[in-house]
Amino acid sequence: MSSNSRGGSILCTGSTMxxxxxxxxxxxxxxxxxxxGVVRAAAAELGTKGVRVNAISPHIAAASFDKRVLQQIFPRATSQQLNEMICSNYSMIAKPVSLEDVxxxxxxLASDDSKGVNGHNLVLNGDNKLKL
Incomplete structure (x- = not known):
């Protein structure tokens, strides 16, 4: 792009859920x-202006936030049970997605390395057992 052009990258947080x-x-x-859905619509609208719009959709990440959310959903679950939910076959990943992965x-997605990527939902699903 020329120095007079405007452009950029917008990243949104989705989820495999x-x-x-x-x-x-x-x-x-x-x-x-x-x-x-908003990412796809915004990408189509803003792409002609040089703005890329993409999403990152992690599966359950091994983070305290996810444990807190699961604790609210399953208030009687122990910490060990919550860990098992995050890392079990139910979550369909052998190794949870880390915050570093996200x-x-x-x-x-924010770099020029992805300049050809627009309207994409990048699914982070650990070892790729989760087929979407």
């Missing part, structure tokens, strides 16, 4: 599905 619709309350699933995806 917006694609799968299980484990979490329906309001969360609906809101994350909406994020993915950060690396954001750096990639």
């Amino acid at each position: 917006g694609l799968l619709g299980d484990l979490v309350p329906s309001a969360y699933t609906i809101s994350k599905a909406a994020v993915i 950060a690396n995806a954001a750096v990639y």
